[in-house]
Amino acid sequence: MVEDNNVECVHPNEPIKVDDFVVATRDIADIQKMSVGLVKEISGNKIIVYFIGKNKVVETNRGNVSFLDIKKTGKPYKMKICNICHILKEDMKDFEINQTDAKGRKTTRPSCRECRKMIDGVAMKSSEKKRLDAMAPKGIFTCPICQKTTIVEVTANLVKDHDHLTGKGREWICDSCNTGLGRFKDDINLLKRAINYLKKYS
Ligand SMILES: [Zn+2]
Ligand SMILES: [Zn+2]
Ligand SMILES: [Zn+2]
Known part of the structure; x- marks a missing residue:
């Protein structure tokens, strides 16, 4: 110091x-x-x-x-x-x-x-990495969050999303949604506050 x-x-x-x-x-x-x-x-x-x-x-x-x-x-x-x-x-x-x-x-x-x-938080467990790698999307991909369809690794980067508290894998999502979740700390209550904020003006 x-x-x-x-x-x-x-x-x-x-x-x-x-x-x-x-x-x-x-x-x-x-x-x-x-x-x-x-x-x-x-x-x-x-x-x-x-x-x-x-x-x-x-x-x-x-x-x-x-x-x-x-x-x-x-x-x-x-x-x-x-x-x-x-x-x-x-x-x-x-x-x-x-x-x-x-x-x-x-x-x-x-x-x-x-x-x-x-x-x-906790990095993704290697067993979970393997599990998700086995399900790696090929060809075209529709993101479970934004629902955008893209060409894998050409028009979107895809990532293996995981729970930062437990290290458990979730799903493949697009890089943009992954960053989005991160901005809200993967926190449901924080996301709810964002929704309520938007509702206030709609
Ligand atoms: Zn600090
Ligand atoms: Zn997405
Ligand atoms: Zn803020």
Whole structure:
């Protein structure tokens, strides 16, 4: 972990106001050091901070947090806030690089390595891979989700979908639907919220 005073976005001597972003400069109960929060209230030496990653409001000593300049986080700066745990981490080290552009500039994933492990969950069991490989679609394929018919490996990439909690295989689906499910974390309740949101406007 980088020392606070070497980080351009963390300003330990800057005064803190309500609605400023701050980082924890030490562990505060289950709030990890470098967790990012929003200041809700200040009174005397006490400060009330909403820590985003833990979705928790915490009262602590003012000395346990430092002002965070969020505009100096993320590319091209050294530190980046994970979009899940909301802990300030080192961009090129604690986040996996997923793209390098023509000029050699690297972009990292929005979630830190630790949070990625949670998202990726359990890999598909090899017995399940074999089972699905034996049923690999040939010729034309109709995706069970989007119902689009495509030419296998020519007009669509197909993937073996699996349950990230158990490692059990599900079915072959198109790459686009697989990404779609992933965006909703394969979570039925999250998908229901998306449906309800759309219903509100139809
Ligand atoms: Zn994270
Ligand atoms: Zn599909
Ligand atoms: Zn959203």
